[in-house]
Amino acid sequence: MAMIEVERLTKKYRDRTAIDGLSFTIREGAIVGFLGPNGAGKSTTMKILTGFMPATEGKARVAGFDVFEQPLEAKRQIGYLPETPPLYPELTVRGFLKFVAELKAVPRAQVAKEIERCAAATGVTSELDRLNGTLSKGYRQRVGISQALIGNPKLLILDEPTEGLDPRQRNEVLQLIKGLSGKHTVVLSTHILAEVKAICEQVLIIHRGKIVADNTMAAITGGKENGLEEKFIQLTAN
Amino acid sequence: MRTIIAIAKKELTVFLTTPWAWIVFTFFSFVASTFFMSSLTDFRRAHADVAQLSGGWSQVEPEFQFLRNLTDGVVMPTFSAMLMVMMFLVPVLSARLFADERRQKTFELLMTSPVSTTQIVLGKYLGGLLLVSLTVALMLIYPGVLTVFGSSFSAVTSEKTTTLEWPTVLLGFLGLLVWGAAILAIGTFISSLTESVIVAIIVTFCVSLLLLIVRILAPSAGEPLRSILEYASFEAQLRNFMRGVFDLRPLVFFSSLIAAFLVATHRSVESRRWV
Numbered sequence: 001m002a003m004i005e006v007e008r009l010t011k012k013y014r015d016r017t018a019i020d021g022l023s024f025t026i027r028e029g030a031i032v033g034f035l036g037p038n039g040a041g042k043s044t045t046m047k048i049l050t051g052f053m054p055a056t057e058g059k060a061r062v063a064g065f066d067v068f069e070q071p072l073e074a075k076r077q078i079g080y081l082p083e084t085p086p087l088y089p090e091l092t093v094r095g096f097l098k099f100v101a102e103l104k105a106v107p108r109a110q111v112a113k114e115i116e117r118c119a120a121a122t123g124v125t126s127e128l129d130r131l132n133g134t135l136s137k138g139y140r141q142r143v144g145i146s147q148a149l150i151g152n153p154k155l156l157i158l159d160e161p162t163e164g165l166d167p168r169q170r171n172e173v174l175q176l177i178k179g180l181s182g183k184h185t186v187v188l189s190t191h192i193l194a195e196v197k198a199i200c201e202q203v204l205i206i207h208r209g210k211i212v213a214d215n216t217m218a219a220i221t222g223g224k225e226n227g228l229e230e231k232f233i234q235l236t237a238n
Numbered sequence: 239m240r241t242i243i244a245i246a247k248k249e250l251t252v253f254l255t256t257p258w259a260w261i262v263f264t265f266f267s268f269v270a271s272t273f274f275m276s277s278l279t280d281f282r283r284a285h286a287d288v289a290q291l292s293g294g295w296s297q298v299e300p301e302f303q304f305l306r307n308l309t310d311g312v313v314m315p316t317f318s319a320m321l322m323v324m325m326f327l328v329p330v331l332s333a334r335l336f337a338d339e340r341r342q343k344t345f346e347l348l349m350t351s352p353v354s355t356t357q358i359v360l361g362k363y364l365g366g367l368l369l370v371s372l373t374v375a376l377m378l379i380y381p382g383v384l385t386v387f388g389s390s391f392s393a394v395t396s397e398k399t400t401t402l403e404w405p406t407v408l409l410g411f412l413g414l415l416v417w418g419a420a421i422l423a424i425g426t427f428i429s430s431l432t433e434s435v436i437v438a439i440i441v442t443f444c445v446s447l448l449l450l451i452v453r454i455l456a457p458s459a460g461e462p463l464r465s466i467l468e469y470a471s472f473e474a475q476l477r478n479f480m481r482g483v484f485d486l487r488p489l490v491f492f493s494s495l496i497a498a499f500l501v502a503t504h505r506s507v508e509s510r511r512w513v
Contacts, residue, residue: 075350103245
């Protein structure tokens with residue numbers, strides 16, 4: 001079954017076309033790398049899929065729900081980590097996760113357990129009573145992912161989840177995402193190819209608002225060690 | 239409903255863990271205490287003067303008769319004076335509601351959660367309203383003080399007027415609350431238009447000033463403008479409440495105003511998606 005179906009999706013800002021007629025399908029349970037140079041339209045696509053902004057043209061369905069026609073149903077299927085982790089600096093990590101659980105209508109009796117579960121999965125259990133505002137970049141990112149996990153959504157959309165982390169934290173976050181495979185469908189955007197190689201099964205490369213590659217990892221690399229790098233540079237050359 | 243309460247609670251927590259609310263509380267009670275003390279001084283002096291008159295209060299002109307008892311002579315003038323102060327303090331509370339979410343990029347969380355725009359607007363407004371109510375509740379300290387210590391005024395006056403009329407006081411309180419709720423709605427709308435808290439505060443101040451100007455211009459304008467300005471003037475609307483007379487008209491007037499601005503906020507938040 002397809003988790004995400006996108007047909008001829010186009011977004012135009014006043015005089016600029018951010019994405020231009022994207023069409024792709026992502027099957028349930030896949031971990032998909034969404035690649036592209038900075039400004040290629042990755043974040044825009046994610047913002048449309050999560051219902052933050054509407055598309056100018058085209059269709060997008062998440063778990064069978066049209067994100068424009070049935071926005072609330074579609075949003076219930078999604079856990080989303082925006083480019084900047086959306087943390088309120090004045091709240092504690094626990095208070096923040098509780099707020100998110102309430103927004104996502106997690107049954108009252110399960111809220112505390114759900115917070116424990118998501119905090120443990122992202123390794124922030126020891127920080128639960130700290131204020132968001134005092135967290136380091138690495139922990140902010142983890143709390144951001146933790147927040148996306150709340151309510152156990154089918155689909156996780158992570159916009160540059162490893163941005164600004166040191167190599168060790170980066171590795172930890174990648175392992176964390178890898179551990180989510182099977183339980184969730186994960187779409188993550190990045191411009192760091194090594195990360196994609198490490199965890200993704202399917203790769204979508206987007207350049208100047210258009211899909212230039214959509215295939216399995218094996219097919220794109222062709223079995224070569226530097227296959228992904230070569231393909232990426234070749235496809236995004238102009 | 240649970241979502242609305244969750245958002246309201248979040249707003250309240252954020253307000254109370256940052257200096258915003260405390261600055262407003264402090265400033266509000268400082269100004270209120272100043273007005274209260276000066277009203278008390280006037281009251282005391284008036285009663286001392288009247289004690290010299292042979293006919294007592296029957297000789298006093300009608301426009302000064304309100305000084306005769308503590309409710310109309312002290313509490314209500316203090317409440318009335320605070321109407322103006324609220325024009326400049328409530329914007330400080332309303333400005334963060336939406337502008338701060340934009341600035342801190344937390345808006346994306348709200349907008350991608352399975353929550354409707356109506357719930358977001360109502361939740362935020364409710365959070366702001368609770369805080370405005372807390373602020374206005376500080377005004378109950380003064381009638382409280384008079385209830386406990388008011389009897390000491392029997393030393394300066396022969397009048398049996400040292401007990402407060404609580405129904406009147408509570409109507410005045412309601413007037414303040416309604417007025418605060420109205421400025422809050424205007425401020426919430428303005429906050430939804432910008433990413434900058436400072437811009438939101440300044441613009442809401444300017445709108446408050448316009449309201450003030452309407453009030454000042456009303457008496458000098460010619461008909462029919464005069465009647466219109468008089469109707470739109472907050473002080474005229476609240477006059478009955480501040481006299482302790484219950485009046486349905488201002489309640490209708492201000493609830494329409496609040497509803498209109500909340501609908502406008504809803505539209506403004508929705509339209510932000512389309513930019």
